[in-house]
Amino acid sequence: MSEAAKPQARELPYVMAINEGIREVLREQQDAFIAGEDVAVAGSVYGYCTGLLDEFGPDRVVDTPISEKGIMGLGVGASATGCRPIIDLMFMDFIGECMDEVANQMAKMRFMFGGKATLPVTVLTMGGAGGSLAAQHSQSLEAWLAHLPGMKVCMPSDAYDAKGMIISACRDDNPVFVVLNKASLAMTMEVPEGPYEVPLGEACVRRQGTNLTIVAFGRMVHEAMAAADKLKDLGIDAEVIDARSVQPFDTATVVNSIKKTHRALVIHEAVKFGGIGGEITAQIQEEAFDYLDAPVMRVAAPFSPVPFSPALEQVYIPNAESIIAKVKETLEL
Amino acid sequence: MSEAAKPQARELPYVMAINEGIREVLREQQDAFIAGEDVAVAGSVYGYCTGLLDEFGPDRVVDTPISEKGIMGLGVGASATGCRPIIDLMFMDFIGECMDEVANQMAKMRFMFGGKATLPVTVLTMGGAGGSLAAQHSQSLEAWLAHLPGMKVCMPSDAYDAKGMIISACRDDNPVFVVLNKASLAMTMEVPEGPYEVPLGEACVRRQGTNLTIVAFGRMVHEAMAAADKLKDLGIDAEVIDARSVQPFDTATVVNSIKKTHRALVIHEAVKFGGIGGEITAQIQEEAFDYLDAPVMRVAAPFSPVPFSPALEQVYIPNAESIIAKVKETLEL
Amino acid sequence: MAAKKKPAAKKSPVKKAAAPKAKTAVAKAKKAPARKVKGPSDKVLKEMHLKMVRIRRFEESAGKMMEDGKIPGALHLYVGQEAVAAGVMQHLSNQDWITSTHRGHGHLVAKGGEFKPMFAELFGRATGYCKGKGGSMHISSMDLGMLGANGIVGGGPPIAMGAAFSNKFRKNKNVSVAFFGDGASNEGSVHEAANMAALYKLPCIFVCENNGYGEYTSQARHQAIVDVADRAAGYGMPGVICDGMDVMAVYEAAGEAIERARNGGGPTLLECKTYRYYDHVGVRGMGLNYRTDEEIEAWKKKDAIEGFEKRLMQLGVMTQKQIEAVHTTVAKDVEEAIEYANESPYPGPETLLENVYNEKGA
Amino acid sequence: MAAKKKPAAKKSPVKKAAAPKAKTAVAKAKKAPARKVKGPSDKVLKEMHLKMVRIRRFEESAGKMMEDGKIPGALHLYVGQEAVAAGVMQHLSNQDWITSTHRGHGHLVAKGGEFKPMFAELFGRATGYCKGKGGSMHISSMDLGMLGANGIVGGGPPIAMGAAFSNKFRKNKNVSVAFFGDGASNEGSVHEAANMAALYKLPCIFVCENNGYGEYTSQARHQAIVDVADRAAGYGMPGVICDGMDVMAVYEAAGEAIERARNGGGPTLLECKTYRYYDHVGVRGMGLNYRTDEEIEAWKKKDAIEGFEKRLMQLGVMTQKQIEAVHTTVAKDVEEAIEYANESPYPGPETLLENVYNEKGA
């Protein structure tokens, strides 16, 4: 179903949009199942698997041991042999436990086999800081995944996209990471009933503007929008682009915008050094160099692990204020 | 010992320079040991641990089971409690097996403990393609490591630096990855006897030039130098900078060069998308925007896993020709 | 009742004390009355009692502080499992290392952790053990030999193995202890650490606190075995099971394993059958769907502190009054510590980039 | 001589056939003469023989081709271990999945792999099983149920477990087999896969080819146990040991495990004691420092093919002439395949970015 033809919509929090996305997939794909730590009886620690065990039974909603390598291997082996697994990795930070299965097996198997294997596996995982969960439960590691040929990576910023991208990811015949954001779980908005897709690899212009382009994804989109609202009062008209996917990345939409605004700011929650913002910046200046009136600037986390104390975490995470500050710098105000 | 005061030098291949680096460290630091798969009896599969077992005995040159999580955990636990371990990770590709120990424990422990733990651990690992070792034995994954606050990452391009950086890394009181390159093992050059340091985080101008700046590291430095030689014939005078470390990255040296040349090209062996070249590019245009006459361009591997067939691997790895082609593009020749 | 255990030769079947199984707790709860045969001294008994009371009080209060919004983030309470930390740590000095889990306060308290910097850490203050940077899941004290709680399930054992390697390397007599849960036993990291510890005969004790659940998944739904100690034979180390609700059983079993390790006898896998009273995270306990209230009540009947206090009185080691005095003192300590934490400053933003690297002055 | 094995109940001690241990091979090499009691049919025996000869010839020739510079990269030869692949694969159809190791050619040959696309792959040609993109360490055939050699030690078992999950999910009777080495048994991935397979009672057989070494490290220097099968009890699955130099022993032990798995009885850990004749990588065998030439010679005395051929003749299943004919045919197949590979084109540069993703037409 195209994004245009939206069915009945109701207010739904992000967490329940995730739930509906998984539910639609399990309904339409008989080869699909979801497996992960505490997804069945507990309905996931975030609650987004609530009710799935009841509707689909224990064969299709599967609690696993605390064995990330095993779980991810399950996704590789089951997807290569005809299933369409949804693998739940509770926190994105735990990817270190199964990076081999993700990077060396899941992402590469098709290529290594000369195209003869197909791995329609979707991994759901939760990134982001904000809840004082400290250094091992708050990271944004999408840059690792986006650097992996064979892998797709999307980061839905809101409930509508979360549901639609989960469905798109599960219908896709490639390994796809859907990186969710735990600080967005309670955010509500109108979400249509029934299945719909939000295409992978397509950015979305969230706000039209003429003075500069702000590129963000995941939860940072909302900070960017809030910043844009306030910037308006300062007479600055910012265009905000939600990249939505980081692999593949929709360079065209970003570059087109910048050809209009001549200035760009890239925002992400991950630490700045080595974050995907560098890649985006590099691409922008490669493709729109002559249109740029100022360097592409980045707003991202400083170079430290995520701190526990709310006093520190608050200054750690990029927000509307730090975005505004950087915009002023970019515009030399 | 300062880099300037070089003692007796002889021709030594990269592989034996690594050997000497480790040897010097084990001689000077009684708390140091090296542990890894087949480092002792076999002297490492690359041969760079040859003779170490004989000289230092099995307590300090330790063969391990094939257990990368265990090995890396050994490095974390032993370094936090007073040893100075050198951990050998045979292929950089295997980092997926122990990314949690690297990223969540080794890199973060000091910060999480409020500065009360010190982890003087050095990890040696081997990256790079070129030997038809295919997708799981040829990767360049330094971008993952450089994105990790708490970790230092250096990539010596030649024998001199390999020895000196291993010594610097082992004398450093932080976790340091020394990423070696397997296609460079046989490259020889003059290497001083005895211990000396090559400072971490300092780039080195390998070749002075005026028309553009080529930034490279690891084995790509040699391709950049070869390209520069050929470019000379075309009347193009390239400055070549060996970044040497990617974390911390010596932005100042690079930016100063570009303020002179006004053009830059960044080279690495890793796939371009999400590679550290994006970060370097972003930093260059942030700091030297007004000096740039053209976009900073990148030469790096295309977005696929490393192919096995020599016919494909050859086109996959960046080399002098692909660098020259990109230089011509940058200079609009 | 002391645990039966066996410094087993390779492959000898694991021997078990009459420890209650998670699923048959009620049936097996009947225990023989305590005897004191060449057992621990009165001093040791009192110290273990104090450790347990301190843990319990600390945790109960931490739970309240969390509900009051004073403690942000995730809080995993150790209440119910006190006998394990107390019984093991009684054998350790500050020179011995431990690695802990996400459920780490109890281990730190038993290792000598002071309430003030502990509460301050949980409150995210600059005066905390980690200057507010670590919080509950990373609370640690290098001075006390406590290599940190760990947010990663299975994160501790490889580090403890490394610390044990360090001890062996330096030829001292110190040991390291890795605490981990039944759920964690399914992580590859535990497997690799155990194999290496056995191979190198490291002074490392693997203490599995089997509380029957990994989060909301019962043991029967996360592994096809009943005793985690069964895995010991596969590494070539002794596997021992003891009643983790009985501090004397833990004390005896741990003592033997630690003694063996100190004397070059290599690692042991010690499984302590225990139970957590509250929910996996936070303070809610009853009325949840993954375990029954009856099960909780049955385990509480074997409460490690209550039972031990009766025994202490039976044995004439402590009077009711003395016991009450301990509770009173500890409660006061807790109160003072909370006040201290409450009045402590938050870390300043300038500290954010400190302690990332160890450079001159950093 | 058939293996003794035991579809053991949980925790029952592992039972062992009179399999030679790596370190005592000479002493125990004496075997009872072959008997044929309700054993495999003549057809099966001939097929297993053919499989073994095909593997041996393929590998010997691959070794030569590598020395001639025709095969780039790393080549891990399976020579010596043929009985394991042949004995296990004899029970599998193309609908059954296997995962292999870095030493994977033997598994693929036994699973029905054809020489032409195999050599072509090793030569890096477009006509190879993986279009030249995978090479020796990733050679695979989805059509034959072969989920790839794997460059990552321990990479296969979680994938095989996933394939077994898939079979159970779809309620078919197919199984999956994970081959892995003694060295690989120390990887956390194997631990996690085994635990999950046992928990879910998956139709997954874990075949440990214990050849006594992980690269240049002998088993005694990488684990403190002698039998990897001892780990089975810790997962709640049967552990079986058999003589991996005896194809009939492997056939029988594997048959029982596979049968059990097909019928919902869950996984088995089957350890085959075997040996590789050549070096870890490449063709050099003798004169190295990590094992003695005597040890190699002792194992070669129990060569899986020679011994089996004698038996086939004793049993009257094949004549000397028939056996020779097999060798001749296989040698011809190899020669033709090498010629084919040699004449095959290299993949064009335009194929580099193909097969990274599965998009319409990609």
Ligand SMILES: Cc1ncc(C[n+]2csc(CCOP(=O)(O)OP(=O)(O)O)c2C)c(N)n1
């Ligand atoms: C690698 C990893 N996987 C998953 C989690 C989420 N998690 C936190 S605690 C826990 C349960 C641990 O169970 P167990 O080891 O039995 O310890 P217990 O909570 O019972 O003390 C889980 C799954 C985690 N923190 N780290």
Ligand SMILES: Cc1ncc(C[n+]2csc(CCOP(=O)(O)OP(=O)(O)O)c2C)c(N)n1
């Ligand atoms: C994760 C990982 N670690 C290390 C290696 C290097 N390596 C390749 S084969 C091998 C030895 C494997 O030993 P074993 O499992 O016994 O198999 P065998 O070679 O004896 O057949 C090692 C260490 C690897 N490929 N992958």
Ligand SMILES: [Mg+2]
């Ligand atoms: Mg538990």
Ligand SMILES: [Mg+2]
């Ligand atoms: Mg082996």
